[in-house]
Structure formats: C-alpha cells, structure tokens
Amino acid sequence: MTNALKNIIYNCRQATFLIEKRIAGKITAAETLQLHVHLAGCSVCKIYQQQSILINKVFVGFENNDFKLDEAFKKTLNEKIEKEINKN
Amino acid sequence: MQNETDKEYTVKSLHSDPLSWVEKYADYLYGFAMSRIRDEDVAKDLVQDTFLAGLQRLDGFEGNSKEKTWLTAILKNKIADFYRKRSSNNLKVISAEETVQDFFDAESGHWTEKDYPRAFGLEVDNPLMVKELGAILNDCLAKLPGLWFSVFSMKHMDDLASELICTELKLSTANFWVIMHRTKLNLRACLQKNWN
Known part of the structure; x- marks a missing residue:
C-alpha cells in the first residue's frame, strides 16, 4: 500500500478536503482512489458528503422571487433617480 | 436657448427610460443581489447604487442589449466590488x-x-x-x-x-x-x- 493511501484511510480531515475539492473542482485519479477507500470504511464521512452536497443544493436553490422591496423604499429610490435626472 | 432644446432632445432620444426602472427592475435586481449577498440592507444599497451608476452611464447605453441585462451587468460589478471589499476587511x-x-x-x-x-x-x-x-x-x-x-x-x-x-x-x-x-x-x- 502506498503511503498516501495509508495516510488517508483513517484521516477524515483529508477525506473531507478531497470531498470538497471533488464537488467544486476536480481531483486526481490517485485521490479518487484514496477517497473511495476512505469512504468505504467511514460512515461518518459518508454522511458528511451527503450533507455537503445538500448544502450546495439548498444554497443555489435560493428563491430570488421570494424577495420584494417595500413600496416606501421604491418610492425613495424613484425620487432619487428623478432628482439625479433633473440635475443634468 | 438653442442648447437647452438640443439637450432635451438628446435625453428623449436615449434608448432607456430611467423613470420606469424602479417599477420594472427593482425587485428583480434586489432578488439577484439577495441571492448573492444574503443581507437585506446591503442588497438594497447595491440596487440603489446600480440605478445611480446606470444614470451616469446612460450615454453609453445604446440599446444593443436589453435594459435589464445592462443593469444586471452593472449590479454584478457592484457585487464583485462588495466581495472584494468585504474580503480585505x-x-x-x-x-x-x-x-x-x-x-x-x-x-x-x-x-x-x-x-x-x-x-x-x-x-x-x-x-x-x-x-x-x-x-x-x-x-x-x-x-x-x-x-x-x-x-x-x-x-x-x-x-x-x-x-x-x-x-x-x-x-x-x-x-x-x-x-x-x-x-x-x-x-x-x-x-x-x-x-x-
């Protein structure tokens, strides 16, 4: 077994790092193998991985439409624009 | 006097009507900013800054892109500035x-x-x-x-x-x-x- 492989089998810090790197970028073939071996034996990191993906989904799924400006703010905004235009 | 009339004519011939911006785009831009900043006060400020910057650059808007796309591009720059500032702080x-x-x-x-x-x-x-x-x-x-x-x-x-x-x-x-x-x-x- 290579040292890198030995090092990661019990190392959750490194495994979660690779999980993040894989989700948001890419990891090497060797790293993929290391992570695979780690996850096969570590149920805690498996939960971490599921939740990490879920967090990204929830973050990106944020509904823009749920947010509306209040009318008072819009009115002030319009007045400011009008004032700016009249300046010129 | 002649100049005054010319100026008015120029304003009218622009491809954009800033007085309709708030009604048309304020909520959209606010949602766009909120999704990226997640802070109501900052998002409001950025929307306001976007409109004011838009007014400044009105001459440069030639109607090639949609007004909404153009304003969104300005907002994106404002958001990038905000990220940079917040990061260094x-x-x-x-x-x-x-x-x-x-x-x-x-x-x-x-x-x-x-x-x-x-x-x-x-x-x-x-x-x-x-x-x-x-x-x-x-x-x-x-x-x-x-x-x-x-x-x-x-x-x-x-x-x-x-x-x-x-x-x-x-x-x-x-x-x-x-x-x-x-x-x-x-x-x-x-x-x-x-x-x-």
Whole structure:
C-alpha cells in the first residue's frame, strides 16, 4: 500500500478536503482512489458528503422571487433617480 | 436657448427610460443581489447604487442589449466590488477563527467525537423542510467571515472558475481550497447545531 493511501484511510480531515475539492473542482485519479477507500470504511464521512452536497443544493436553490422591496423604499429610490435626472 | 432644446432632445432620444426602472427592475435586481449577498440592507444599497451608476452611464447605453441585462451587468460589478471589499476587511478575523474551530484530532485527522456529522433526519423531497433548512443556512452564512462567504458565493451562485476567484480576491489556489473546506465544515456544523 502506498503511503498516501495509508495516510488517508483513517484521516477524515483529508477525506473531507478531497470531498470538497471533488464537488467544486476536480481531483486526481490517485485521490479518487484514496477517497473511495476512505469512504468505504467511514460512515461518518459518508454522511458528511451527503450533507455537503445538500448544502450546495439548498444554497443555489435560493428563491430570488421570494424577495420584494417595500413600496416606501421604491418610492425613495424613484425620487432619487428623478432628482439625479433633473440635475443634468 | 438653442442648447437647452438640443439637450432635451438628446435625453428623449436615449434608448432607456430611467423613470420606469424602479417599477420594472427593482425587485428583480434586489432578488439577484439577495441571492448573492444574503443581507437585506446591503442588497438594497447595491440596487440603489446600480440605478445611480446606470444614470451616469446612460450615454453609453445604446440599446444593443436589453435594459435589464445592462443593469444586471452593472449590479454584478457592484457585487464583485462588495466581495472584494468585504474580503480585505476580514483578513484578521479569519486567522483568529481558524485557530478556534477545528473539527478533527490534530494527530490522527479523525473527527473529534463531539463534531461527528449526524444525519439531519431530513426528507430531501419535502419542499417545506428544505425551505426551513434554507432559512437556517442563511443564518449560518451570515456568521461566516466575509472572505469565506465571498468565495463560497462566487463559486456556487455564479459558478466562476476557481482561478478567476483567486485572481479577484488575491488568493493562492491552496488557500482557496482551504477556505472552501473550512466554509463547508462550518456551515455543516452550524446546520447540525440549529436544525431540529
């Protein structure tokens, strides 16, 4: 077994790092193998991985439409624009 | 007098009517900013800055792109400025927090037992539950150091290449990944703590 492989089998810090790197970028073939071996034996990191993906989904799924400006703010905004235009 | 008339004519012939902007685009731009900043006051300020900057550059708008696209592009620049500013303000905070929060045994790299990820017991198919989780997530995001939030949001909301984010925020690649890792560890722990 290579040292890198030995090092990661019990190392959750490194495994979660690779999980993040894989989700948001890419990891090497060797790293993929290391992570695979780690996850096969570590149920805690498996939960971490599921939740990490879920967090990204929830973050990106944020509904823009749920947010509306209040009318008072819009009115002030319009007045400011009008004032700016009249300046010129 | 002649000049006055000319000027008025120029204004009228522009391809844009700023007096209709608020009604047409304010809510859209606000939602756009909110999804990337998650802070109501800052998002409001950015919308206002966008309209005012738009007025300044009205001459440059030639109607080639849609008004909405044009204003959104201005807002995107404002958001990028905000990310940069917030990141540089927070450099000290990060190093302080980094030493405080760790989730792993220093020797083995094992999860420390109190930090074990546990199942949320969440039905992923239940939109109400996901929405509730989203609200908690927003609170957790607000607690992140500014630089971390900027990195996370740029990566996921705008799907920017990591290299570009590093250049924008003056980060090394190694630092970028450390931040991505730490951000997720913290967000996850915060959700676990506040869910249920």
